Amino acid sequence: MIALTVSLQVVPGCRDAFLAAIEENAERTFTDEPGCRAFDVVCDLADDHHFVFHEIYDDEAAVDAHRTAPHYKVWREAAAKYVVPGSQVNTLSRRLFHHA
Template sequence: MFSLVVQMQVRPGAREEFLAGMAANAEASVRDEPGCLRFDVSAVAADGNRFFLYELYTDAEAFEAHKASPHFARWRQVAERVLVPGSQVNTAGELLSTHTSEVSA
């Protein structure tokens, strides 16, 4: 499985717009993309404008399909307004093991 960790910093005063745009993107990704298995959004406790995403896809092709989706295009428009330029760091990987006692937020 293809995994992705994304780190990003949101501009001061843009947190609510970020959260609304990201929630719409994450929800549509899991709902509309058969290859998107997980899309978690986490805030950093020490910095309310710093976020991490954890995304899990069946394979790299499913992630490419995600980037070609209409909801991702809408998210990119929001991202241009709310993210600190140059702050987004994507780290792609491969899920090797998982252990969970899942609780939904």
């Protein structure tokens, strides 16, 4: 399994629009992409404009498929408006174990 972690800061005043956009992207990713096993969006307790996404995919091919999905293009357009430029950090890693 591959974990994609995304950390970013939202432009002040754009939180609600950002949340609507990422909720749609997360839902479409999880329901429409067979290689996506989880897509969690969390908000920092100390900063309600700082978000982290925890996404789990079967493999790197599933991550690549995610980045070519139609809803991802819509998400990237929204992110260009609502995410502070330069604040987004993406990290790919291998999931070693999981406790549910």
